[in-house]
Amino acid sequence: MRNLLALLAAGVLVFLGIGWYLGWYKISTTPGADGHRQISIDLNTNKIKDDVNKGESKLHDALSNDKNQPSSTSKPVTTGIPTSLRPTDDGGFVLPSDNSNPPPSAGTPKLPIPQ
Numbered sequence: 001m002r003n004l005l006a007l008l009a010a011g012v013l014v015f016l017g018i019g020w021y022l023g024w025y026k027i028s029t030t031p032g033a034d035g036h037r038q039i040s041i042d043l044n045t046n047k048i049k050d051d052v053n054k055g056e057s058k059l060h061d062a063l064s065n066d067k068n069q070p071s072s073t074s075k076p077v078t079t080g081i082p083t084s085l086r087p088t089d090d091g092g093f094v095l096p097s098d099n100s101n102p103p104p105s106a107g108t109p110k111l112p113i114p115q
Contacts, residue, residue, distance in 0.1 A: 024048045 019025055025043045032038045086094045 019048075022047070022051055024051070 023044065024047055025041055027039065027041050030038045030040070088094055
């Protein structure tokens, strides 16, 4: 029950925040007689209806475009791992040998290390 009330409160807060940002309502206070304050709330119902209709049409267009047309800007996902990896018995992987850069032979002279 508490979760349902928390969800309801979150929904109300989101609605109030979005409504304030989009200008659906205005709250104003004016001092009244005997130190009382008068609070007035002005709802712009035409703007609310227009914004909701625009949101519905954008959602409908987005959902219909996603189902009917694949995105032309999407690229295939590459992981950077060669596809020719071979699994080993211990759970590791072995990379294929690359003959373009062979390991140095035993007869290759070593360069002196500067000190």
